[in-house]
Amino acid sequence: MSTSVSTYGRIGETERAAFRAGPVDEESAGRLATNGLDYRRIAVDSDEYVGWLQSVARGFQDGERTAEQIAATRERSGYRRLTGVFDPESPMDAPVATIASWLGELTVPGEAMIPSCAISAVTVAPTHRRKGVARAMLEGELRAAQAAGIPMAMLTVSESPLYGRYGFAPAAAGASWTIETKRAGWIGPQPAGRIDFIGRERVRELMPALHERVRHRHPGEIDVPGSHWDGFAGTNPAAEKTAEKRAVQYSDAAGEVRGVAVYAVRENHDDFTKATVSVHYLLAETDDAYAALWRFLLELDLVAEVHAGELSVDEPLLWMIADQRAAKVSVRDHQYLRIIDVVAALETRRYGGSGTLVLDVSDSLGIASGRYLLEVDGRGAARVRILGDGESIDAPTVALGVAELSATYLGGVSLATLAAAGRVTVTDASAGASADALAKATRVLGWHTAPRLSIWY
Ligand SMILES: CC(C)(COP(=O)(O)OP(=O)(O)OC[C@H]1O[C@@H](n2cnc3c(N)ncnc32)[C@H](O)[C@@H]1OP(=O)(O)O)[C@@H](O)C(=O)NCCC(=O)NCCS
Incomplete structure (x- = not known):
């Protein structure tokens, strides 16, 4: 490699x-x-x-x-x-x-x-x-x-404080939603395709292919091992509670399947109009599939609340309901990254701006430490070079730990936010720590969309 x-x-x-x-x-x-x-x-x-x-x-x-x-x-x-x-x-x-x-x-x-x-x-x-x-x-x-x-x-972590000491940082946050269905009010698109119930084997067959077609579009997504698909679909013979899983597919007007949702319903014996839906996984290849599947879930009869964990922080769903306060959204750290090879990592991703920076990276394990010259061209592509001892460059210098660099990597947090939190410092050769240098560095390292969540165990 x-x-x-x-x-x-x-x-x-x-x-x-x-x-x-x-x-x-x-x-x-x-x-x-x-x-x-x-x-x-x-x-x-x-x-x-x-x-x-x-x-x-x-x-x-x-x-x-x-x-x-x-x-x-x-x-x-x-x-x-x-x-x-x-x-x-x-x-x-x-x-x-x-x-x-x-x-x-x-x-x-x-x-x-x-x-x-x-x-x-x-x-x-x-x-x-x-x-x-x-x-x-x-x-x-x-x-x-x-x-x-x-x-x-x-x-991903069971407890947040465990992995920072090894250079990991939260890079893609996850959101948990609880939506009051009666209050939400669907104002999103009403696509022309159709929704059909499907069995577990069909879910297992559809999900990997659908995911394969969408994962390359979203920073943060990963390729999902087959065992995880068995978990979502309920096709692992040893898995518990598989019988409670329900699944639907969305087919577009041409009959192509463009999305799948797997969910479970918990009835409420005290009040049959107040069942709860838990969305296990909603995978959509098109905006239409996304809208149609969410609308289906929010408009189920006898359901008062829909819960969905591990969504992205920037879900279009929020803009598809009339009453945004019908949704309670809580955000927390989800996917952690740890850069091992700074040159390869920084050259692989693309950038929202262009310019030149020096990244002075510290790493208590000594794996990624060094001074790196990052040059991003007008197309957002980067070349990275390790700087020699004493080599000085006339460009803003960002001093940060490998955890902080990893946190910015998918676009989940900006350098400006980390600087305001005291986690990085940006200095300018002539002006020291200046707002200009920070703004410039933030623009170069930035990205314009929030990372999507990968779901894995
Ligand atoms: C979390 C777990 C793996 C830690 O194992 P451990 O062998 O006790 O950890 P170590 O002795 O190597 O500790 C390493 C460092 O982590 C810290 N640490 C360990 N567990 C911690 C915890 N739960 N919260 C905060 N810090 C913790 C230690 O203080 C130590 O810090 P330092 O080296 O910077 O001084 C273990 O407690 C465990 O199995 N927990 C249950 C399963 C789990 O949650 N696994 C993590 C899955 S993401």
Whole structure:
């Protein structure tokens, strides 16, 4: 994988397999070994996989997995690199800590894609917590990704304070909506296509293809592993509550399917007119599909409230209802990014402005630190060069941590906002910290649309 190209092609299975098969990081393995712990990869088809999965379930306060759940998850886990930390003194045949990762495609501003190491299943047993095990695994996985030439890492979090220390920052926020249906009042388009109920297998068949056609348009989207589609569609035989899922498709006037929504209804026995709908996933390829599916959900009989989590912060839906106060929207951090290769990351995305900046990046792990010259041309394409010691450039200098740079990467937050929050400083060679330099730097690094949310687990 090159680190000085401005576009990446699709990631092939060979690259994905090579990443899965790569060794664990030696530095972390050595550090854990001094504490009597063994850090090693686990094959998905091995006996150790069972203990690994049970440790993950316990780590997230879930119950023990049944044989059926283990078989179904095993069958769907081939895309992941699995690692465990074992304590030879432990009486149980299971790791005391777990981590999983896979090579994914993250859409960045400008409809380009950057290969990213997606990290999940981070758990440390309560018996081994707060001894630096998670730190060793996170640092280890980042160094393994760096060694494999992967320019970016990404994850979602159970708790916000966990990952900033490793250089991650929230880059795409998610919104949770609760809509009072009777109050909302549909004023959006009323497309000419049709809505039909479909079964789970049909959902499973439609969603990947639809998503494949839309994900390149929205910064923040990722390619979704098949197991996740099984989760949304309810086609994983071991999944719970699949029977409650209902699904509809939207076909346009020409009969092409352009969107799918999966939802569940909870009835209210005290008042049958006050059922609640939870939208699990709404995927729309066209504006018409988006409008038609939301209208369908908001106008369901006997439904008083529609809940939808993990929406984007900039949903057109808000402008399709007559009473915006019918919607209670709460926004929170969702997708976290961590730039590993600054040159590759900055050259891959596109920019809303043009100009020249120096980025003075600090990184406590030493992975991304350095001074970088970013030159963005009139088409929003960038060239990036690592500056030599003492090399001085007549351009605004932005001093920031790798977390802050990662936060700006998808366009989810501006440099001006981070500067006002005291998280970055922008200086000008002649005028020091000036409003002009900040405005210029903010324009260069900016992007004109909010990132879309990727949904993953
Ligand atoms: C979160 C978890 C993985 C931490 O594991 P751990 O081995 O105890 O973490 P470490 O000892 O390596 O701690 C590393 C750093 O994180 C901090 N930290 C750990 N857990 C934290 C928490 N819940 N909140 C805030 N900080 C935390 C530590 O203080 C330490 O800080 P420092 O190195 O900067 O001094 C573990 O508690 C766990 O499994 N929790 C339940 C599952 C979960 O939420 N996983 C995360 C999924 S996104």
